[in-house]
Amino acid sequence: MKVLTDAMLLSGLLLAPSVSGSTGQTPIDHPGKPFSYVQPRNTSILTPYGHSPAVHPSPKTSGKGGWEHALAQAKEFVEKLTLEEKSWMATGQPGPCVGNVLPIPRLNFTGLCLQNGPQCIEEGTYSSVFISGVSAAASWDRKLLYDRGYALAEEHKAKGSHVILGPIAGPLGRSPYDGRTWEGFAADPYLTGVCMEETITAMQDAGVQANAKHFIANEQETQRNPTYAPDANATTYIQDSVSSNVDDRTLHEIYMWPFANAARARVASFMCSYNRLNGSHACQNSYALNHLLKGELGFQGYVMSDWGATHSGVASIESGMDMTMPGGFTLYGEMWTEGSYFGKNLTAAVENGTVSTDRLDDMIVRIMTPYFWLGQDKDYPSVDASVGPLNVDSPLYTWLYNWTFTGPTNRDVRGNHSEMIREHGAASTVLLKNERNALPLRKPRNIVVAGNDAGPITQGSAIHSNYEFGVLANSGSSGSCRFSYISTPLDAITARARKDGALVQTFLNNTQITEEGMTSLWNPELPDVCLVFLKAWSEENVDRRSLDLDWNANAVVAEVAKNCNNTIVVTHSTGVNVMPFADHPNVTAILAAHYPGEEAGNSLVDLLYGDVNPSAKLPYVIAYNESDYNAPLTTDVLTNGTYDWQSWFDEKLEVGYRYFDAHNLPVRYEFGFGLSYTTFDLASLTGKAVATANLSALPAQRPIQPGGNPALWEKVFTLTAVVTNTGTVDGHAIPQLYVAFPKSTPAGTPPSQLRGFDKVWVPAGETKTVTFDLMRRDVSYWDVVAQDWRIPTGQFTFHAGFSSRDFRANTTASFVR
Numbered sequence: 001m002k003v004l005t006d007a008m009l010l011s012g013l014l015l016a017p018s019v020s021g022s023t024g025q026t027p028i029d030h031p032g033k034p035f036s037y038v039q040p041r042n043t044s045i046l047t048p049y050g051h052s053p054a055v056h057p058s059p060k061t062s063g064k065g066g067w068e069h070a071l072a073q074a075k076e077f078v079e080k081l082t083l084e085e086k087s088w089m090a091t092g093q094p095g096p097c098v099g100n101v102l103p104i105p106r107l108n109f110t111g112l113c114l115q116n117g118p119q120c121i122e123e124g125t126y127s128s129v130f131i132s133g134v135s136a137a138a139s140w141d142r143k144l145l146y147d148r149g150y151a152l153a154e155e156h157k158a159k160g161s162h163v164i165l166g167p168i169a170g171p172l173g174r175s176p177y178d179g180r181t182w183e184g185f186a187a188d189p190y191l192t193g194v195c196m197e198e199t200i201t202a203m204q205d206a207g208v209q210a211n212a213k214h215f216i217a218n219e220q221e222t223q224r225n226p227t228y229a230p231d232a233n234a235t236t237y238i239q240d241s242v243s244s245n246v247d248d249r250t251l252h253e254i255y256m257w258p259f260a261n262a263a264r265a266r267v268a269s270f271m272c273s274y275n276r277l278n279g280s281h282a283c284q285n286s287y288a289l290n291h292l293l294k295g296e297l298g299f300q301g302y303v304m305s306d307w308g309a310t311h312s313g314v315a316s317i318e319s320g321m322d323m324t325m326p327g328g329f330t331l332y333g334e335m336w337t338e339g340s341y342f343g344k345n346l347t348a349a350v351e352n353g354t355v356s357t358d359r360l361d362d363m364i365v366r367i368m369t370p371y372f373w374l375g376q377d378k379d380y381p382s383v384d385a386s387v388g389p390l391n392v393d394s395p396l397y398t399w400l401y402n403w404t405f406t407g408p409t410n411r412d413v414r415g416n417h418s419e420m421i422r423e424h425g426a427a428s429t430v431l432l433k434n435e436r437n438a439l440p441l442r443k444p445r446n447i448v449v450a451g452n453d454a455g456p457i458t459q460g461s462a463i464h465s466n467y468e469f470g471v472l473a474n475s476g477s478s479g480s481c482r483f484s485y486i487s488t489p490l491d492a493i494t495a496r497a498r499k500d501g502a503l504v505q506t507f508l509n510n511t512q513i514t515e516e517g518m519t520s521l522w523n524p525e526l527p528d529v530c531l532v533f534l535k536a537w538s539e540e541n542v543d544r545r546s547l548d549l550d551w552n553a554n555a556v557v558a559e560v561a562k563n564c565n566n567t568i569v570v571t572h573s574t575g576v577n578v579m580p581f582a583d584h585p586n587v588t589a590i591l592a593a594h595y596p597g598e599e600a601g602n603s604l605v606d607l608l609y610g611d612v613n614p615s616a617k618l619p620y621v622i623a624y625n626e627s628d629y630n631a632p633l634t635t636d637v638l639t640n641g642t643y644d645w646q647s648w649f650d651e652k653l654e655v656g657y658r659y660f661d662a663h664n665l666p667v668r669y670e671f672g673f674g675l676s677y678t679t680f681d682l683a684s685l686t687g688k689a690v691a692t693a694n695l696s697a698l699p700a701q702r703p704i705q706p707g708g709n710p711a712l713w714e715k716v717f718t719l720t721a722v723v724t725n726t727g728t729v730d731g732h733a734i735p736q737l738y739v740a741f742p743k744s745t746p747a748g749t750p751p752s753q754l755r756g757f758d759k760v761w762v763p764a765g766e767t768k769t770v771t772f773d774l775m776r777r778d779v780s781y782w783d784v785v786a787q788d789w790r791i792p793t794g795q796f797t798f799h800a801g802f803s804s805r806d807f808r809a810n811t812t813a814s815f816v817r
Contacts (some may be wrong), residue, residue, distance in 0.1 A: 002124060002482040004053070005470075006451075007376075009136065011106055014053065015091075018128075018193065022240060022338040025344055028594075029259065030280060031738060036082070040313065043181060043466075043627055045798060048645075049245050049247040049248070049278060050243075050245045050277060050278055050279055050648075051278050052277060052285050052286075052287040052288065052816075053280050053282045053285070053287055053810060054286050055286045055287050055295070055390075056286055056318060056319075057288075057290070057291045057318070058289070058290045058294065058317075058318060058319070058320040058362070058754040059290060059294040059295055059358070059364050059664035060362045061301075061362060061365060061369065062284060062368060063159040063300060063701075064300060064704075064706060065266050065298075065300060065704050065706040066266065066297060066373075067266070067300055067369050067370075067373050067706050067802070069367050069372075069373075070369045070370070070372040070373035071373075071638055073369075073372040073377075073771050074364075074365045074368035074369040074371070075195070075285075075365055075370055076433075077107065077109075077368050078361055078364045078365055078368065078774045078812035079097070079373075079616070080107055080715075081364065081506070082103075083347055083350060083351070083360075084347055084415060085104055085776065086104060086358055086361070086363075086364050087342065087343060087344070087346040087347040087350070087360070087369060088343065089101055089340055089364050089649050090103075090322060090323050090324065090346060090360070090364065090367070091324055091327045091328065091340055091342040091343045092114075092323065092324060092325040092327030092328075092348065093325040093327050093328075093393075093399065093402070094327070094398035094400070094402075095111070095113070095187045095388075095394055095399045095403055096113070096383055096385070096387050096388035096391055096394075096403055096405075097113040097114055097115050097123070097161065097383065097391065098114055098115050098116050098122070098123065098165065098307075098326070098391065098393055099112075099113075099114030099115075099163070099165070099307075099325045099326055099327075099477075100112065100113060100114065100302075100326075100399070100402075100403075100467065101114075101323075101325075101493065102402055103366070103403075103404075105594070106219060107462045108377075108379075110380070110382070111403075112162045112163060112371070113160050113162050113163070113274075113383045113387075114161070114162065114163065114165060114211075114325070115161040115163070115164065115302075115387070116161070116165050116166075116479065117152065117156055117161070117164045117165060117472055118132070118133055118165075118166035118167060118181070118183045118184075118477045118479050118598075119131070119132050119133070119152075119163065119481055119597065120152075120155075120167055120481035120482070121155055121156055121159055121387075122412075122478065122479070122480060122481065122482075123482075124155070124159055124384075124387065124390075124409050124413070124482060125281060125386050125388040125389055125390070125482065125484070125586075126410060126411065126412035126413060126414060127155050127159065127414060127484065128151070128155060128413075128418065128483075128597070129405075129421075129473065129474055129481040129483055129486075129597040129598040130148055130151065130152055130421055130424070130430050130597050131182070131421065131424045131425055131594070131595070131596050131597045132147065132182050132474065132475075132479075132594055132595035133167065133168060133182065133183050133184050133185050134168075134181065134182045134184070134185065134186075134440035134574065134575050134594050134619060134623055135424070135425070135428035135429075135593075135594040135595060135596055135597075136148055136185065136195060136199075136424070136428060136615045137184075137185035137186040137191060137195050137391070138424075138428045138429075138430055138592075138594060138617060138619050138621040138674075138761055139159055139245055139424065139615075139616055139617065140191070140615075140616070140617050140619075140734045140736075140757055141427060141429045141670075141674050141759045142194065142198050142759070143192070143197055143759075144323070144424055144427055144428075145146065145198035145199055145202070145323040146198045146199070146201065146202040146718075147202070147269070147420060147424075148199070148202070148235040148420075148424060149167070149198065149199035149200070149201070149202030149206075150205060150648075151205050151415075151417050151420060152203065152212075153202065153203040153204075153205075153206035153207070153208040154206050154413070154415070154540050155413040155414070155415075155417070156485055157380075157381060157545075158381055158411060158572065159210050159381070159384045159387060159413055160380075160383035160384050160387075160407075160412035160445050161175055161239065161383075161385070162207060162208065162371070162380070163207055163208070163209040163211055163268065163269065163339070163423055164203055164209070164210055164211060165211050165213065165228070165271065165478070165791060166181045166183070166186070166210070166211060166213065167184070167195065167196055167197075167199040167200065167203075167212065167213075168184035168185070168211075168213055168214070169181070169184060169185070169192050169193075169212060169256075169258035169259055169262065170184070170213065170214045170215060170216055170217065170218040170219070170255065170273060170281070171188065171214075171218055171220075171259070172184065172186075172187060172192060172218040172220045172254065172255060172655070173186065173187030173188075173575075173633060173655070173656060174187075174631045174651075174655050175219060175220065175629070175631045175633050176544070176547055176575065176576035176620065176629055176650070177220075177543050177544045177545075177547070177632070177633050178220055178544070179221040179538050179540060179541070179542050179545060180334055180479070180538070180539075180540055180695065181479075181538070181574060181575050181576075181620075182479070182538055182574040182575055182594070182595060182768045183479040183540075184289065184815070185258075185619065186619030186620065187446035187621070187655065187656035187671070188619065188656055188657070188659075188671065189253070189254050189257035189258050189619040189690070189755055190753070190754045190778075191256070191516050191619060191753065191754060191757070192248070192257075192258040193257055193258035193260070193261035193279045194703050194757075195258075196212065196258045196259070196261045196262045196265070197261040197262065197264065197265045198263040200212065200267045201265050201383055202778065203263075203264075203265070203266050203488050204267075204268065204374060204622045207374050207375060207376065207380075208374070209268035209269060209370050209371070210260060210262075210265075210267050210268055210269075210372060211229045211267070211268065211269045211270070211271050211583060212262035212263075212269070212270050213270070213271035213273070213306070214272070214273035214274070214282075214294065214306055214346065215270055215271065215272050215288065215405070215651070216251070216255050216256065216259065216277060216282060216283070216288055216292075216760075217243070217244035217246050217251070217273075217275065217280065217282075218275050218485075218542055218646065218701050219244060219253050219275075219633075219647075220242060220275075220633045220634065220671045221540065221541050221542055221543045221697055222242065222297065222543050222633055222634065222635050223239070223241060223242040223306065223634070223645045223770055224273075224274040224275055225240065225241050225309075226238075226239065226240045226241050226311075226765050227239045229695070230501045230812065231243050231250065231447045233750075234464075235777050236642065237645075238641055238642070239637070239640060239641070239642055239644055239645055240276065240588065240642055240643055240645060241274055241275055241276055241281070242275050242276065242279070242645040243275065243277070243278065243279050243636055243643070243645060243646050243647060244275050244276065244277055244647050244649060245277035245278055245279070245467070245646060245647060245648045245649060246277070246649045247649070247652060248782065248784045249652070249653070249748075249781070249782045249784050250649060250653055250747075250774075251292075251654045252654060252782035253781065253782050254653060254655055256292065256297075258715060259293075259297070260297055260708055260777075261685050261707070263293070263298060263299045263706050263707045263716075264296040264707025264708075264713065265706075265707075266300070266301075266480075266706050267299075267301060268301045268302070268328070268370035268373075268374070269301045269302045269303065269304055269323075269370070270293060270301070270302075270303050270304070271303075271304050271305070271306055271443070272285075272288075272289065272303055272304070272305055272306065272309060272321060273306055273309065274306050274308075274309045277303065281309070281311050281312075281316075281446070281470065282309070283303075283305045283306070283310055283311070283316055283319075283321050283345040284310075284311060284312050284315045284316040284319040284321065285319060285420070286318065286319035286320060287795055288320075289319055289320025289321060290319060290320040292572060293320065293350050294320055294678075294791070295704070296704070296708055297704075297707060297708050298704040298705050298708055299706065300364065300366070300369070300706055301322050301366055301369070301370050302322040302323055302367045303320055303322050303323070303366075303372075303450070304321070304322065304323040304324070305321060305324050305325050305326050306325070307321070307325055307326050307393070308326075309759035309772050310324040310325075310340075310341050310342070310343055313341035313346065313349060313741050314349055314354050314355055315630070317342075317349075317355055317359060317360075318339065318355070318359070318362070319473075321624075322362075322366050322367060323363070323367060323436075324340065324341060324342045326393055326394070327340055327342070327343065328340030328342075328343055330764070334810060336385075337577055339789075342519075343668060346360070346635070349360035353724065354504055356679060356800065360627075361576055372755050373654060375424060378680075379409065382405065382407040383403075383404075383405065383407040384387070384407070384408075384410070384411050385409040386409045386410045386411075387756065388400075388403075388405075390482075392565070394494040396401035404593045407488035414484065414722045414728075416474065417684055418598060419598055420743060421597050421598055421599045422487075422599035422602050422603045422606070423595075423603070423605075423612075424426045424596075424597075424603070425593070425597060425600060425602075425603025425604070426603040426604070426606045426614070426649075427591040427612075427615060427616060428593075428594060428596065428605065428616050429591050429592065429594070429604065429607055429616055430591065430592045430614070430615060430616040430673075431590075431607070431614040431616075431674060431675040431676070432546050432579075432582070432590040432591065432592055432616055432618075432622075432669050432673070432674070433582060433587070433588070433589055433590040434588070434589045434677075435588045435589070435677070436566075438529070438566055438568060438589040439589050439607075439608060439610070439677070440607075440609055440610025440677060441529060441567065441607060441609050441610070441757055442736065443500045443502070444500075444527075444528035444529045444664070445500075445501075445502050445503065445528055446502065446503050446505075446524045446525055446526075446527045447493065447497055447502055447503065447504045447505070447508070447528065447529055447530075448505050448506075448507065448527045448529070448531065448560070448564065448684050449489070449490055449493055449504060449506045449531050449533070450506075450507040450508070450518070450530060450532045450533070451507075451508065451510065451513075451530070451532045451533035451553075451556055451558050452468055452470075452508055452509065452510045452533075452535075452551055452555065453470070453471055453472055453489075453533035453535040453570075453572055454471065454488065454489045454506070454531070454533035454658070455469060455470060455488055455489075455490045455506070455508045456469075456470055456490070456491075457469070457470030457471065457473075457483075457486065457708045458470055464504070464552070465538075466537040468510075468725075469508065469509075470538065471488045471489060471533070471535075471572060471600050471601070471756050472488065472535035472536075472572040472573075472594055472595065473486060473572060473597055473598065473600040474595050474597065475537055475538050475539055475574060475595055476537065476539030476540065477537070477539045477540030477541060478540055478775050479540065480539075481597075483598055484598070484602060485578060485598060486598050487598065487599050487600055487601035487603075487632075488600065488601045489531070489533055489570065489600065489601045489604055489605075490506060490508075490601070491601050491603030492602045492604065492605040493531065493601070493608075495605075496609060503811055504594065505527070510551045510552055510553070510556050511552070511684075513556050513559050514552055514559055514562070514796040515632055517559060517767060518559060519561060519738075520562065521758050524621070526565075527547075527564055527566070528566065529567075530560050530561075530562075530564035530566065530567045530568065531568050531570065531608075532556060532557055532560050532567060532568065532569045532570070532722045533570050533572070534549040534550075534551075534553040534556065534557070534572070534573075535550055535551070535553075535570060535571065535572045535573060536548075536549045536550050536553075536571070536572075536573035536574055536577055537550055537574075540576035543619045543633055543635070544574070546631075547575050547576055547577055547578045547626045548577065549571060549573065549763050554580055554581055556604050557569055557581040557584070558581065558584070558585065558610050561581065561584045561586040561587050561743055564585045564586060564587070565588075566588050566678060567584070567586050567587050567588060568587075568588060568589040568590070568591070568608075569581065569587055569589070569590045569591070570590075570593055570604060571590070571591070571592050571593060572593050572594065572595060572596070572600070573592065573594060574594075574638055575594065575619075575620055576621070576622060576623075577592075578623065578624070578625060578626055578628075578668075579621070579622065579668060582668060588618040591604070592618070597642060605777075607638075610677060611669075612779065613676055613678065613729055613730065613732070614674065614675065614677065615674070615676060615731060615734060615759065616674050617672045617673060617674060617732070617736075617802075618669055618670070618671055618673050618674060618732055618803075619671070620656060620671060621656055621660055621667050621669070621670060622667065622668045622669040623667050623668060623673075624663075624666065624667065624668050628660075628665060628667070629659075630651050630654060630656065630659045630749075631649070631651045631659070633647075633652075633767065634646070634647040638761045647798050651677075651748065651749050653748055653750055654702065654748075657670060657671035657804045658750035658751075658753065661751045661752060661804065661805075662750055662751055663701075663748060666723045667805075668806040670735075671804040672736050672754070672803035672804045672806075672808070673802075673803040673805075674734070674803075674804065674806075676726055676727075676729075676731050676732075676733075677727070677729045677731065678726075678727030678728065678729040678730070678731045678764060679724070679727040680724065680725055680726060680727075680731075680735075680762065680802065681724045681726050681808060682721050682722070682723050682724075682735050682800055682801055682808040682809055683721065683722055683724070683808065683809050684720075684721055684722045684809065685720070685798065685800045685809035685810060685811045686720055686721075686811060687717055687719040687720075687798060687811050687813050688713050688718055689716065689717055689719070689813070690714075690716055690718060690813070693695045693711055693741060694714075695774050695791065695815045696710070696717060696781075696791075696814060696816070697790050697791050697792075697793070698786060698788050698789070698790055698791075699711035699712055700781075701775055701791060705719075711776060711781070712775065712776050712777040712789055713775050713777065714775060714776055715773050715774065715775055716774060716775065716776050716777065716779065716815070717774040717813065717815070718732050718771060718772070718773050718774070719756070719771070719772045719773075719774070719800070719811065720769055720770065720771050721735060721769070721790075721800045721809055722767050722768070722769055722770075723735050723760060723762055723767065723768050723770055724762070724766070724767040725762040725763060725764050725766055725767075726765075727764060728764050729760065729764055730761070730762070730763045730764050731761075731764075732760065732761055733757050733759075733760050733762050733802070734757060734758070734759050734760075734761070734802065735758055735770050735800060735801070735802065736754060736755065736756070736757045736800065736801060736802060736803065736804075737754070737755050737756035737757065737772040737798060737800050738752040738753060738754055738755065738798070738799045738801075738804060738807070739753055739755045739774075739778070739796060739797070739798055739799075740752045740780065740796065740797040740798075740799065741753075741796060742792045742793065742794025742795050742796060742814075743794055744792045744794040745792045745794075746780055746813070747780065749781065752804065753801060755772070755774060755778045755779075756772035756773070756774065756778075757772075757774070757809055758770045758771070772800075775791070775793070775811070777789060779791055779796060779815060785793075791815050791816050792815065792816070793813050793814070793816050794814060795814050796812060796813050796814065796815070797810060797811075797812050798811050798812070798813070799808065
């Protein structure tokens with residue numbers, strides 16, 4: 001394998017490519033909003049980053065990490081394949097699922113069904129809609145993450161899915177405007193890494209392959225794909241896809257970090273992303289796929305393209321991509337893919353020696369090893385025929401003759417998952433404000449429910465586009481869901497109010513509220529509480545244009561709060577929203593419910609009435625103003641040169657709360673913040689080194705395993721603290737540990753970074769001990785010269801508390817002298 005030259009390694013600098021055309025960027029007209037920024041670059045000279053060096057050949061899988069027996073089975077299977085069969089296994093085919101590898105009946109191989117599913121089975125009838133990824137992250141609960149992943153995989157398996165296209169660590173949340181952050185987890189690599197590892201482990205424990213996506217630095221939807229000339233073949237670029245230009249240290253410490261957790265969890269596959277990385281398409285970036293993923297992280301499975309992210313044949317194959325999706329076009333039983341870089345072209349490339357048989361064999365071995373490892377060759381459920389007509393990617397006529405269905409159709413796979421989803425919805429809803437003891441509710445007699453997010457969905461139960469009326473419990477595109485039923489806030493509140501003999505008045509039209517006012521419509525008696533439901537839509541392929549809530553939400557709150565001195569706001573949203581109404585004296589409480597799935601109403605009422613004590617915490621920062629956020633998206637370019645779309649990640653490590661802390665900026669609600677109906681304190685933070693730990697500056701060089709050098713995952717330090725429930729209500733505390741690196745660490749290191757958390761049940765008045773175990777990676781930074789993780793010399797400071805700005809106890813330690 002080729003290595004970086006010394007010149008490239010100096011101070012972490014990589015050579016930038018010489019490209020034609022200006023890379024200047026100009027903002028579109030969004031006054032006062034950081035939606036795009038001007039940052040001209042002269043890319044014909046040396047720059048800190050912007051180029052990915054070539055690394056060949058693509059490493060072969062060895063089955064390390066427990067796949068050795070499955071690897072032998074896969075090799076035996078591949079020996080029986082013809083060249084043509086190998087080529088079509090690497091080439092997606094139209095079929096009943098979002099992605100398909102066609103069956104090979106003579107070998108009793110029934111094919112592979114790949115389905116969207118970060119929150120549900122997108123093409124599933126009689127299936128559940130779970131809480132979203134951002135909701136799961138807001139729970140800060142490892143068990144919830146595992147249980148959610150396992151149940152989701154159970155339903156996928158029962159429908160015949162072999163591969164779940166998820167979970168998601170990219171986008172990570174560099175910018176709150178990204179349209180897909182809700183499908184992923186947190187704007188923090190450590191928390192997202194935990195979410196990825198727990199979810200992948202659970203999915204694969206249930207027997208379904210997980211797919212870690214989108215690798216890597218996939219942080220905006222705008223210009224994620226090239227703009228093509230309007231010719232018949234649409235093969236000529238007018239402008240290429242946006243290039244995420246990231247320096248070496250940032251790539252490792254921010255964007256690769258959670259994917260290392262995924263590799264360590266032995267995830268079956270990775271999905272390479274649409275964007276370019278430092279000038280090269282992510283799906284043909286040999287540095288990213290061959291060096292970082294298959295080399296440094298020791299990934300043993302297969303790399304598949306995002307849908308349509310393949311832009312070459314031989315170059316992508318030699319750069320480490322093993323499967324192209326969705327493949328091409330199959331017509332009337334013909335097994336060969338037309339209009340694909342792979343398919344017949346791959347067969348020809350092997351026959352003429354351009355691609356070696358050895359490389360093709362490794363591609364198929366990588367694809368088949370997880371299949372055998374998870375026992376998918378034995379008694380695996382067939383694909384439910386009901387998914388086929390729901391597939392918008394492959395019309396029936398393109399695949400019907402190639403697929404035979406067995407087993408019952410329209411299978412009900414939900415089980416008793418709704419009970420768990422209800423619990424998870426409550427556990428992931430963040431209480432942001434609670435003044436004058438507004439919550440929990442105490443049998444209010446006169447209740448007003450306002451806002452177009454409170455009631456039933458009026459446009460059907462399949463969510464594919466934004467809608468005005470109805471609760472928003474899931475959002476759009478490949479993460480969208482089909483609801484078998486949905487518990488709305490209005491239904492759940494009404495049912496609870498009936499038990500209390502209360503009056504419920506509803507005002508669900510935002511336009512009517514803001515234009516006509518509400519005073520004359522209300523019962524003359526002043527309401528005991530007004531519950532206002534707001535929402536914000538987000539979807540794939542489109543970035544957000546505002547961080548405000550939708551449908552004139554701020555004006556709705558103002559109108560209600562003007563006439564109701566106990567106004568409680570509930571949001572169903574993709575994540576970050578600015579909340580100017582939080583300062584209104586009549587807004588007594590705010591809850592951020594994110595996208596809570598099918599039990600949206602019931603889970604919320606459990607919190608409102610105190611049946612559940614809220615414990616969730618923010619997995620991102622809520623600022624006072626949109627202009628407070630850094631890292632705006634690249635949304636426009638000044639000229640129309642082919643390579644103009646350049647997104648420079650010049651904020652480096654200052655992603656999310658790291659930026660606000662580094663510049664001491666005030667925030668409305670910080671990362672890790674969330675209230676409870678009780679109060680907690682934390683004290684007595686102490687630490688000790690693990691006796692057997694090797695605390696040299698650089699890790700011992702051990703054979704690479706899935707996740708990288710095993711030495712990085714060894715426990716080196718343990719801290720303990722005591723958490724006390726100082727209030728009168730039993731509840732879950734979520735203590736958090738942050739580390740401040742020594743001054744010897746290179747410039748740009750954030751003031752503090754999350755490195756541990758726990759969720760612990762503490763009865764009122766009692767105390768519990770919590771433990772934070774730190775691995776070598778947790779106290780290391782990426783040394784761009786050594787090309788390794790280094791523990792710096794000097795004193796570390798550890799902070800423990802209940803958010804990134806609520807530290808209750810501190811301690812110090814030094815590891816390398």
